[in-house]
Amino acid sequence: MAQLIDGRALSKKIREGLRWKVEELSAKHGISPGLAIVQVGDRPDSNKYINMKVKAGKEIGVTVSHVKLPKTITEREVLATIESLNNDRCDIHGVMLQLPLDSINTIDENRCTNKITASKDVDGLTVANSGKLSRGELINCFLPCTPKGCLKLIKSTGIKIEGKRAVVIGRSKIVGTPMSELLKWNNMTVTVCHSKTEDLAAECRQADVLVVGAGKAGLVTGDMVKPGAVVIDCGINVLDTGKLVGDVDFEGVKKVAGFLTPVPGGVGPMTVAMLMENTVESAASLQTGWKLTNLPLNRLAPVPSDSAIALAQPPKNICDLAKEIGISEQDLELHGDYKAKIKLSILARDGKETKQGNYVLVCGITPTPLGEGKSTTTIGLCQALSAHLGKRNMACIRQPSMGPTFGIKGGAAGGGYSQVIPMEDFNMHLTGDIHAIASAHNLVAAAIDTRVFHEATQSDEALFNRLCPPSKPLPAIMIRRLRKLGITTSEPKELTDEEKRGFARLDIDPATISWNRVIDMNDRFLRRATIGQSPTEKGMTRETKWDISVASELMAILALATSLADLKERIGKVVVALSRENVPVTIDDLGVTGACTALMKDSIKPTMMQTLEGSPVLVHAGPFANIAHGNSSILADKIALQIVGPDGYVCTEAGFGTDIGAEKFFDIKCRYSGLTPSCAVLVCTVRALKMHGGGPPVTPGGQLAAEYREENLDLLEKGLCHLGKQMDNLRQFGVPVVVCVNRFHTDTDKELEMVRDYAVGQKGLAAIGDHWAKGGEGAVELAKAVVEACKEESKFKFLYELERPLVDKMNEIVRRIYGGEGVELSEMVVEKIAKLEKQGYGNLPICMAKTHLSLSCDVSKKGVPTGFTVPVKDVILSAGAGFVYPLAGTISTMPGLPTRPAYYEIDVDTETGQITGLF
Numbered sequence: 001m002a003q004l005i006d007g008r009a010l011s012k013k014i015r016e017g018l019r020w021k022v023e024e025l026s027a028k029h030g031i032s033p034g035l036a037i038v039q040v041g042d043r044p045d046s047n048k049y050i051n052m053k054v055k056a057g058k059e060i061g062v063t064v065s066h067v068k069l070p071k072t073i074t075e076r077e078v079l080a081t082i083e084s085l086n087n088d089r090c091d092i093h094g095v096m097l098q099l100p101l102d103s104i105n106t107i108d109e110n111r112c113t114n115k116i117t118a119s120k121d122v123d124g125l126t127v128a129n130s131g132k133l134s135r136g137e138l139i140n141c142f143l144p145c146t147p148k149g150c151l152k153l154i155k156s157t158g159i160k161i162e163g164k165r166a167v168v169i170g171r172s173k174i175v176g177t178p179m180s181e182l183l184k185w186n187n188m189t190v191t192v193c194h195s196k197t198e199d200l201a202a203e204c205r206q207a208d209v210l211v212v213g214a215g216k217a218g219l220v221t222g223d224m225v226k227p228g229a230v231v232i233d234c235g236i237n238v239l240d241t242g243k244l245v246g247d248v249d250f251e252g253v254k255k256v257a258g259f260l261t262p263v264p265g266g267v268g269p270m271t272v273a274m275l276m277e278n279t280v281e282s283a284a285s286l287q288t289g290w291k292l293t294n295l296p297l298n299r300l301a302p303v304p305s306d307s308a309i310a311l312a313q314p315p316k317n318i319c320d321l322a323k324e325i326g327i328s329e330q331d332l333e334l335h336g337d338y339k340a341k342i343k344l345s346i347l348a349r350d351g352k353e354t355k356q357g358n359y360v361l362v363c364g365i366t367p368t369p370l371g372e373g374k375s376t377t378t379i380g381l382c383q384a385l386s387a388h389l390g391k392r393n394m395a396c397i398r399q400p401s402m403g404p405t406f407g408i409k410g411g412a413a414g415g416g417y418s419q420v421i422p423m424e425d426f427n428m429h430l431t432g433d434i435h436a437i438a439s440a441h442n443l444v445a446a447a448i449d450t451r452v453f454h455e456a457t458q459s460d461e462a463l464f465n466r467l468c469p470p471s472k473p474l475p476a477i478m479i480r481r482l483r484k485l486g487i488t489t490s491e492p493k494e495l496t497d498e499e500k501r502g503f504a505r506l507d508i509d510p511a512t513i514s515w516n517r518v519i520d521m522n523d524r525f526l527r528r529a530t531i532g533q534s535p536t537e538k539g540m541t542r543e544t545k546w547d548i549s550v551a552s553e554l555m556a557i558l559a560l561a562t563s564l565a566d567l568k569e570r571i572g573k574v575v576v577a578l579s580r581e582n583v584p585v586t587i588d589d590l591g592v593t594g595a596c597t598a599l600m601k602d603s604i605k606p607t608m609m610q611t612l613e614g615s616p617v618l619v620h621a622g623p624f625a626n627i628a629h630g631n632s633s634i635l636a637d638k639i640a641l642q643i644v645g646p647d648g649y650v651c652t653e654a655g656f657g658t659d660i661g662a663e664k665f666f667d668i669k670c671r672y673s674g675l676t677p678s679c680a681v682l683v684c685t686v687r688a689l690k691m692h693g694g695g696p697p698v699t700p701g702g703q704l705a706a707e708y709r710e711e712n713l714d715l716l717e718k719g720l721c722h723l724g725k726q727m728d729n730l731r732q733f734g735v736p737v738v739v740c741v742n743r744f745h746t747d748t749d750k751e752l753e754m755v756r757d758y759a760v761g762q763k764g765l766a767a768i769g770d771h772w773a774k775g776g777e778g779a780v781e782l783a784k785a786v787v788e789a790c791k792e793e794s795k796f797k798f799l800y801e802l803e804r805p806l807v808d809k810m811n812e813i814v815r816r817i818y819g820g821e822g823v824e825l826s827e828m829v830v831e832k833i834a835k836l837e838k839q840g841y842g843n844l845p846i847c848m849a850k851t852h853l854s855l856s857c858d859v860s861k862k863g864v865p866t867g868f869t870v871p872v873k874d875v876i877l878s879a880g881a882g883f884v885y886p887l888a889g890t891i892s893t894m895p896g897l898p899t900r901p902a903y904y905e906i907d908v909d910t911e912t913g914q915i916t917g918l919f
Contacts, residue, residue, distance in 0.1 A: 002231070002253070002260040005153050011273035014152075015060050018273075018280050022061035025284060033283035034063045035094040035122065035275070036085045040078060041071045041102020050098060056272045062279055063091065075107040082115040086330050090348035093286075094122030094279035099174075119285070119328045122278035124148070125173065133178055136185045142278050147179040149270030150211055150232045151186065157230055157259045159208075162187040167207035169193045169200070169220070169247070175213035175234050183209070200224070210257075212247040222252030230259040234267050285326065292324045294387040295614035297417055297775045306415050306919040310423040313612050321610055325392075325643060333605065335431045338422050341605040342618070342639055344564065355646040357392075358790040359637070359675055361735075363654045363662035364683040365726045366855060366862075368698040372685045373415070373742045373772065377779070378653045379611050380418035380771025381681065381740075384783035385649055386615035387776045391787070392648030393615065394640035395420075398622040398632045398655070399430055399607075401550045403522040403895055405918070406903040408700055415919075416772035418779070420609050420617050424915040430619065433603035437558065438518050438549040440571075440596040445517045447590045448576055449531070452508050453540055460497070464504040468492040477591050478503075484589075506589055507579045510542055514876070515576040516893075520549040524896030547893040554596070556628035556881035558603060559621035560672050562635065567604055568597040574880035584839065586879070606636040613776050616643075626849040626891050628881065629664035630655030634673040641675070649786070651681075656852035658682060658726040659817050666733045667799050668845045668883055676796050679736040679789035681782070682764075684723050686716060686747045686755060692863045693719030701898065704746070711748040718863070720758045725855070725864045727762050729817050734795035738785045739766040743773075765789055802843045806833050806875070809846045810886055814870045818855045823886065824869040832875045841877055841884060849876075850888040857889045 025031040035057060037050055050066055057064035067081060078101075085095045095116045101107050118128035124144035132141035154161060166188040170176030176192065184190045193203050195214075204210055204224040212220050213234035225231060235247025246263030254260050261267055295313060303309070318340045322332055333341040362378045378395050385393040397420070400413075405427045413420040413427060420426050429435070455463060468474060470492075474482075479490050487499055495503065519526065526546035533541055549555070553574055561567035572588035579585055587593050606620035620636035623629060631654050640650040654661030662680065670677065687708050691698055693715045696705040707715055723739070730737045739759035741752050752768050759766035765785040770778030800812045811822040825833070836842060848870075853859040856868045874887040905917035 001255060002257040003157075004254075005156060005232075005259050005261045005266060007149075007153060007261060007266040007269045010153065010156055011149075011269035014273045014277060015056065018060045018062075018276055021280055021284070025280075026061070029286070031283050031286055032063060032091075033061070033093050033280050034065065034091040035096070035279045036065045036067055036092045037096055037098055038067045038069065038078070038081060038085070039098040040069045040073060040107065042068075043100070043102045046098050046100075046102070052272055053275060056276055057279075060276050060280070062276055065092070071102060071104050073103060074105050075112065078107060078112050079115050082112065086115075086117045086120060087343075087345050088348070089328075089331070089345050093120065093283040094275075095120045096123040096275070117328075117330045118142075119330065120282060122275060122282055124178070124278065130173070130178060133181050133185075138182075138185055142282075143182065143274075144174060144178040145274035145278065146175050146213075146234060146267060146271045147182045148274045148278075149267060150179060150234065151182055152274075153232055153261060153267065153270060154209055154230055159230060159259075161209060164188055164208035165206050166190045166209040166211070167193060167204055168211045168213070169204070170213035170215070170234075172213065179211050179213070183211075214247050216247055217245050218247070218249045220248045220253060222249065222256045225253050225256045227256055228258035229256075231257045231261070232267065233261050233263050235263065236268070285328075290325050290392050292386060293320075293614060295612065297612060299417055299774065301773075303416050303773050306413070306419060306423065307917065309417060309612070310413075310419055310421050311914070313421055315421045315610055316614055318608060318610075321614070321616060322608070325616055327608075327643065332608075333602075335607070336425075339425055339431065339607055339609050341431055341602065341607050343605055344635065344639075346639055347635075347642060356676060357641045357644045357646050357648040357650060358678045359641065360649055360651045360786055360790070361654060361662060361665055361677050361680045362651055362683065363658045363665070363680055363730070364656070365688055365723055366657040366659065366692070366853065368688050368691050369700050369853065370687075370698060372683055372688050374653055374683050376414040376416065376418045376772055377681065377683045377740055377742055377769060377782075378651050379414035379420060379617070380769060380776060380779035381782055381786065382615050382617070382649075382651050383418060383611050383613040383771070383776030384779035385651075385786070387613040388780050389783050389787070391783075392644040394644055394648075394650050395611070395615070395617045396606075396632045396636045396640050396650060396652040397617065397619055398630075398653070399433060399619050400427055400622060401434065401548055402428060402520050403548050406897075406906070407522045407895060407901055408898045414611075417612060417775035418771040419612050420619070421612055422609075424918055426609060426619065427918060428915070431602075431607045433558070433607070433620075434520050434549050434555075434622070436600050436603040437552055437554045438520055440599040441515075441518045441549070441552040441554050443595060443599065444574075444576060444587055444590065444592055445515055447592045448508065448513060448515055449542070451506055451590060452510060453537065455505050455507070456540065457538065460501045460504065464492075464500045467504050475591075475594075477588065477594055481589060481591070506585050507581070508577045508585055509580045512578040513542075513544070513576065516544055517546050518549040518552050519546055522548070522895040522897050524894065527894045545894065548895060550622045551624050551627060551893040553628075553878050553881055554600065555621060556623040556878060558600065559623045559629070559631060559633045560669065560881055561604060561633075562638075562672065564597070564601060564604055567600065568593060570880040570882065571596050571600075572880075575877055582835075584879075604635065606633060606639060624893070625655030625661050625664070626852065627847070627876075627885055627887075627893065628878070629668045629847055629883070630661045631665050631669050634669060634675075637673065637675060649790070658729050659855055660848070660850070660852055662730060663799065663813065663817050664847055666796075668847060670796070671798065671802075671845060672882065676794055677733075677735050678794050679738060679786060679792070680730045681738045681740050681786060682723075682726055682730060683740045683742055684726075684755065685742050685744060686751045687744060689719035689723060689755065690715045691719065692722035693717065694862070695719075709746045711751060713750060713754060716751055716754060720755065721864050722855075722862070723755070723758065724762050725819065727759070727764055732799060732816060734797045736789040736792045736794065737764045738782070738789045739764050740782050741766065741768045743768055743770045743778075745773075802845060806837060806842055806846065806884060810848070810870075810872070813846060813848055818870065819864060819866055820856060820868045820870055822869055823888075824871040826873070829872050829875055829886075836875065836877055836884060841879065845883045847878070847883040847885040848888060849885045849891050
């Protein structure tokens, strides 16, 4: 007599374990598992099954959403519904399609099923999951619920199944086919039988395990079963009497089999339990530990070129990297094999606050014109944290412009054995964000000149009628302008002549246009140009200029935006000119806000790449560090902090020296992000400190003087005061400081030790970094110091309150950060400041635009100059970015090319398509 396999009892035990796991997920990680069941139509049997799943979910703590669609729905609408569920990271961790679909329209069930993303396919029926099952990748996929439940029932008998024979009757994609694959990969010898099988009884009698899912009541009788066999009945059939029976003749088979599942009470409860288990596993995957695979470095001495090192290191496929750090496939937009954008939906939460991870700023002392290796240090530090200390971490760095790539400065991917790869992708185009910004920026420029032209060449009536043709309703952006003008109606025909004129005419004063055109190249001959010289422009010429693309205010906006909605709002606020009555004219007034946002909607998503040692990097935005704030994006930092979790580390870099990039990071970026920095890494070099000690000028392209190539402790000691000043600057913001002495091959051990000893004497943590030559291994000392610094309590504070007058905020920066006496203002600047405050812009933060080569505005003054003032030549509003920038000196926004630009070295191997000659 067969022993019954009680599916209800086993499923109850499983559900109890799941309930405990759901409680743990909620308590520790703020994750509440959610399952969406999509039903088309109103079949009574489907309703019954769905109710069972809803009940089971409620018992366990899984929120089951019943998405009921009408019979009239089309396939396109079903696909759209599934896509929206795929993208819902906040509440939905599993999606299943209740089959069969009950629609009056023809709907491809396979296509709809396969629309479910594999990571949410908790029914295990998509091609992606079934394909993995067929290849034996059982731990990398969701198993179909019924076969998974059947296997647990079989194993609950305690019999050894390896090497035994199994027969599966039925080959459906839901039961038979996956069941046979599952048994095969559990080392059984499997035979699949179906309606065309000859002598079915003979086949069945060979089975140690018999799984029946044919959909035919009483198909398997007692004489077809091997004595002592395990029989799993997956059938559900309703007799004319209303009795529910399986595919097995229960009374006959139980006399022969060793184990037998009843119907009902056998497979059915286990199927529902497995659906819940898969859903909980999907939710739990969001908090699983990192399984980061480090890429080994094959270091050479002497260190080869950056390009040679990068090309010698094959990167991981970006999908593999994403999986290693817990990023699901629906969060990615692939751009080839080695880079991908991350969708902002990854930031969705279920409302429960979690502790912020360790947020590390990498900044530097006032540099030489050659730079002191902040990017290299940022990447080396992250390689050390991940590959050598086993810490979760991500680097967040700016995207470089292509102008310097083809000029003299080179790229910004780091250097030596601390780089972002593929470095040619990083430095050229990447995912097209800068091009998108340039297109949006130049669209605004075209809109300005076009508007001036049409207003100058048309009457009020003609201009209004062309802007508001009777056949077209007013778009939302035009209605916003009406409201701005105090006009309550949205019907053009109801406007008075005066209102029509005020609406149609921006009356831009061409002399006040502050919006130049941009291009992402160094081109000195675009620093001043005359436009409108074609006869078709009717003599309306205007002198203007081009800036490099990353100087666009749209780039600063991208870096400070916290969402797509925030991006759009900020774009609309940008002031591009004044009217002849001195009224600010915005991008929203021009009617181009939506179009600009459309051009930039993909650029708001950060791009993920990797370091030479395989740790993740987010590359996003690249605003200037003088006329803008010089930091990567808020969104990249927030996404990285969410990914690394409360115990992880996010290292983000600020441009130029601490007096510029770090001050703006704290006073601008952190204000808008709401994030609290944990510590700051201050990068310095022996070379730069010697310069601050009175060393000879350092010139790009020229040979370093002997003072920099040979040991000179006296000169170095004189420059240490500059390091002390920048350490004090950071402490004014209340953050712990770690000094990194970035080793160059010309440095001696005595010089390096002198700098480190000085930093320690200034009550800071300090480390010597050799990451350029040794990669992460060379930054282990630095990484350990950062870990220690992050254990200290951050007492972060801003330098000034926003409510203070603009001049007071400028003086605060000059006196406390630069060490000067204050700002020096002309009468014109005083008037502009008063006008800005009157217009409501007085509460914005300050973004000082000055040279990065001195704490003062005089590049010849090194070390720690005192007694100076900062002459402000102009004050410019960046209303969209959300700051005011005083112009202290001449700031070039269009670099030029040198006599021998870097483009001479850059080429393409036409056999392989590989770019060569980059740095």
